Amino acid sequence: MLSNGKSVVVTPKFFDDAAIRYLEGHGCSVTLARLPDDKADAAATEAELISVLAQADAWIVGHANVTSSLLESLPRLKVIARRGVGYEKIDLDAAAKTGKVITIATGGNEESVADRTLALMLAAAHRLRESQQQLIDGPASILLGSDLYAKTVGIVGLGRIARNVIRRLKAFDTTILVNTPRPAFVYGESMNIEYVELETLLQRSDFVSIHAPLKPDTRHLINADRLALMKENAFLINTARGGLVDDQALLAALKAGDIAGAGLDVFESELDASLAEVTKEMVRRPNVVATPHSGASTHEGLQRTNMVAANCVASVLNGEMPSSKCLIAGPANCAG
Known part of the structure; x- marks a missing residue:
């Protein structure tokens, strides 16, 4: 386990207690971010995302646009775990350039x-x-x-x-x-x-x-x-x-x-x-x-994807490799 309490910020809604306990059990402090007007992270501005992520070591993300300028503004951030499997909104070239690890929640939804x-x-x-x-x-x-x-x-x-x-x-x-x-x-x-x-x-x-x-x-x-x-x-x-x-x-x-x-x-x-x-x-x-892109949004589906994302984050912050099925971008050695 980690001894220095790595910071994990969660921007999608419906992140359950079991996933939070899992992260805390692996030495992480968890913040469930509240964006202005209780908006979803897909609707958040870059400035709003930077504000909640400035001190984060890891980000569990929903549908936000992860741009080059956003990644460059978050030098502390090590890993971005997508709670879902699509990653077309993530600039993978910028992630590689800035040394971020990108994972998806394979098998969850x-x-x-x-x-x-x-x-x-x-x-x-x-x-x-x-x-x-x-x-x-x-x-x-x-x-x-x-x-x-x-x-x-x-x-x-x-x-x-x-x-x-x-x-x-x-x-x-x-x-x-x-x-x-x-x-x-x-x-x-x-x-x-x-x-x-x-x-x-x-x-x-x-x-x-x-x-x-x-x-x-x-x-x-x-x-x-x-x-x-x-x-x-x-x-x-x-x-x-x-x-x-x-x-x-x-x-x-x-x-x-x-x-x-x-x-x-x-x-x-x-x-x-x-x-x-x-x-x-x-x-x-x-x-x-x-339906409004909610096919994966069942109680059971979100519990599964939350836990996969949490596992990926805990692995990276503990200096381990996440599952190869989930790893989309990142250095060959994720130890930090």
Whole structure:
């Protein structure tokens, strides 16, 4: 254990007592930062973040933008542990330049996001939003939905969340198509999935679920041309990252009736505020079921990701290497 009480600042909300006790048991002092107006760290200004992090040795972060100028302003900071798995908001080049260790909470939230993916599929296909609104407004009529059972589902990407989605889909007797740059053939054979090109997947699938990472070459992976390949009775599900789908093109496709509906937990406007009105118009549509990037936010999912982040922080501050599954950036030797 550490004897000099390393400072850990936590900026995301819902950080539980078990994770705090774990850090304290490993010689860390823990501060749950309260940002002005009780805002989330994604909405915090750089000055506000610097104010709460100035004396921190470690930062457990939610969705804040971790920029080069922010990292350069925090010379004491040794490790940034993302409570989640996406790290597109972190300047990894700047982290390497300033000697910061960056970790993600691998294995913490994949079950929760997989559950949300199935929930959005079912809610969109069964028209739950429209049915409830009819009951509220009255009079209600019976709206015919669509089954997930025995349908063809296209999975774009084959990471941990995608595999958990596939495992759940097997219970629905679905035919599963997968598009990935790195097919796993032994896995594919064991799960009876078919690897196909993206265009083929879009043409054949009744549901298309996105599980790819957001990188420069995957931005607008689903664009107007690819949306046009989908069936008119198909549903698009995105629980991965806003920006993988061209939301303006998706809105146009929904308005034109080119696809049946969408289930969305992520939006382009999260990274591009100029698209906020596109998001607002899209989520108002009756055939869209939407949640605010909260797929990982279950009691159990956050407890798991909190503990993974805490473990990464304690490892680095104790001069040890965090799990290789969690380490995104950092010197070869994390001892400090």
